[in-house]
Amino acid sequence: MEYFQFLIILMLSPLIQGIIRKLKANMQGRIGPGIFQPYYDLIRLLKKDMVISGVTSWIFKATPYIVFASTAAASMIVPVITTKSPFDVMGDVIALIYIFALGRFFMALSGLDAGTAFGGEGSSREMTVAILVEPMMMLSIFTAAISAGSTNIARIAGSGLLFSPSHILALSAFMIAIIAETGRIPVDNPDTHLELTMIHEGMLLEYSGKYLALMEWAHYMKQMLLFTIAVDIFFPAGISNGTESLALASSFGIYIVKILFMAGLMALVESTRAKIRFFQLPSILGGAFVLALLSLLTYIMMSK
């Protein structure tokens, strides 16, 4: 069973996206599509023909596979329901962030490949956001890693840390990082199709059919993975340390509750905040960097 915990992320990530959309719709007074809508969308896209720009090169065709495969590889590193994860020797939390960076790198290249201004704009903005997010994300993870004495995610999760001042600060920074990485309001608007305001969608503009399905699915997976990392690192209580099926079942139940909480939080943030101007991002992300820095200093000063 522990060999297949990454399948939870692979299979359930569209559902989480559906739930977030449904919650958002309800909070905004709309009925909204059903929670299984992302699955229908993916299946529909997979069955469609593709229209590809004649300007593009092989990079454009390789990118969906690289993005999907790298996100899937990342999901094997992360412990989902048990810390006895057999694949965690592959890498640690630093490797995970760099695997995400690999996907982002190729996605940004594919944005430039079609030779349109929108793709380039999306790439440029995505890389800029990454510049602001990555140090902050790394620093907030460092705090957790230092207090657990390891960068291995399963060990951080297994160390059973409780809330401490430094953790709360690091968690706040990490939450802002998640919002930025998943392209949500107030950083990016996932629902927009107005070319000038798009970041993530801008890069995907030229994709259609099967490739678009892969890119979308990878995006859902990345979102759920980031949620999972957050719960693994910052509130691991309830995750199983063994492989007995009963323990795994209860761990799964707790995990779902935690992820639903994260999804609800995202929907709440998106419904109550407005998207901010691109050049105001440094203030919010810089603020998050300060939080992460404070969390590290707090840990060093107070040792907790």
Place this chain on the structure above:
Amino acid sequence: MEIESYLHIGFLFFFSGAMFSLLPGQKTKTYIYILSSIGAAGFAVFGLYLLFTEPRNMFSLPISSVFDFSFCGDGISGFFILVISILAFAVSVYSIGYTRDLDNKGLMGFLFNIFILSMYAVVLSGNIITFLISWETMSIISYFLVTFDRDEKSAKAGLVYAVMTHIGTAFLIVLFMILYRYTGDMGFSGIKGLSSQIPEDMKSLVFIFSIIGFGTKAGIIPFHTWLPRAHPAAPSNISSLMSGVMIKTGIYGFIRISMDIMGPGPEWWGIAIIVIGAVSSILGVMYALMEHDLKRLLAYHSVENIGIILLGIGASMVFRSSGMLALSSLALIAGLYHTLNHAVFKGLLFLGAGSVMHATHTKNMEDMGGLIKSMPYTGLFFLVGSVSICALPPFNGFVSEWLTYQSLLLGFKSTSITSKIISPLGGAALALTGALAAACFVKAFGISFLGMPRSCHAENVKESSLSMIIGMGILALLCLLFGVFPGIVLTIIQPVSFMLTGSHGMAYKGIFIGISETLSTLSPAAILITMIVMSISTLIFILTVGRKKRIIYGDSWDCGIPWLTPRMQYSAAAFTKPVRMIFKRIYLPTRELKVSYLVKPFFVKSIEYSGEITPFFEKYIYDPVTGFIHKLAGKVKILQSGSLHLYLAYILITLILLLIFGT
């Protein structure tokens, strides 16, 4: 065979390569690089031997009673010889095709071979005088190579390089004089044995001078200003060697003096190196991001990567000063691993840039575009280099940066509060550097190789010749191998770190590498295999679920405009605009907008826009100093009037003064 015979083979081939180049006749000149590549292979074997044997004297030629000309090697030399040889081999193969259209093939062949030999000489030097002679030879030969293209820009770059490198050498001479003054020995091993006689404050002075002297060669900020001028000015095979390995001799010198000879120092040495490393890496990559000249961009990335190497070395020095030798060894492994990696991927990228320039006759990436279709191999190899330098898995840059992160994170085990705070911040700096580098190479690769040709330069270009492709291919393959099989590289590096720290470090080898202290493991091979398996299963999944497999080729989305022109693509300047805006306190950008009207203010005839960033270090540090020197020189000039009588008067006055005060 004896170990030395490989050295002799290597030397013989390089030397005969240099001599054959001087023979008249141009036809066969490109094939002397075959000799160089055999020489490099010989040196590579020799370097490997040195790593796993005891230190030994190679060659000693007494000149006078005071000093002799001596070369000796140990593990540290062996490692750097190996690094130089790997790149020298690939660049030699590349040069067969690259130099074919050169005007002055003979001179190039001669300088090329002597340049590589002089780098070997630097890392093999056994005493002060030999070191300084080799160091100067290397600097002067590289000066000739920088000014190889006889245009004004190269001449100016060469001048800046010559001045900077000699300032660095001046500091080195003072450094060696201090060492000699207190130990009375010229040989490195002798000085090392007596290094306890050097007082502590003198040791610190030597340390500071070694940062300035070797840092100038390595290109750390603020001594980097020559680097983005000189490296792009040289022909690309030479830029590749300069950026890939020549600046590493600075790292070698630093390790030799500050770590090997002087032994463990106080903690602030290491902290200073971490801070210098962090500043160099962040500012280096930031300036790189604003460059649209492909080779200048790569040159700035050398500044960045030297910074990353120094992060590892600095962490190693911090741990060593507090006696945590295992951690010190780990951090040193990280730094040396990155030294090797940087040589491979930066060499590759410069060769790629050389191929692109060879084909398009431009350095400006705003004039390129769409090259991946006309130059598929160059494009692929440049992409491999880009992915490696951005430290993305599963390529080599990732492994060394991962090790650097681990060593910086382990800084919390240190006893002092300063290093507890500085090391994780060094890690955050590395994360920022990584993200900036990724943005930079999305720009460099995306704008030059993807999209539509942006100018006539990029149309109808041809792929490079076979030897150039092979030269790049070797390095691209090494980028992958050093990334996927880190165990092999660790076997090569561990003798060096063991020699310097007395501990094997904690990275265990094999298909996985891991740090026993933090129980963190990494296996790039597993990541690669997982990704391949996932890609194949995705492909199968798509083929089974999706019914139709038709792909229709159309136009890019153009908002309904009848056609998209290449000028409507995103440009490199536009791509980096957000970063320029966000970090404007660092870049201090200036812009100029010239609008000319037919009828003001409605009918615009033309708009001219130019924007640039302020080169902070040149403008606020170097220009005032050079200005002051110029002014002083102007004042001194009064003495030198050109009148013979006045000069005779000076001699007379000096003589009288000497007679009065000399006794």
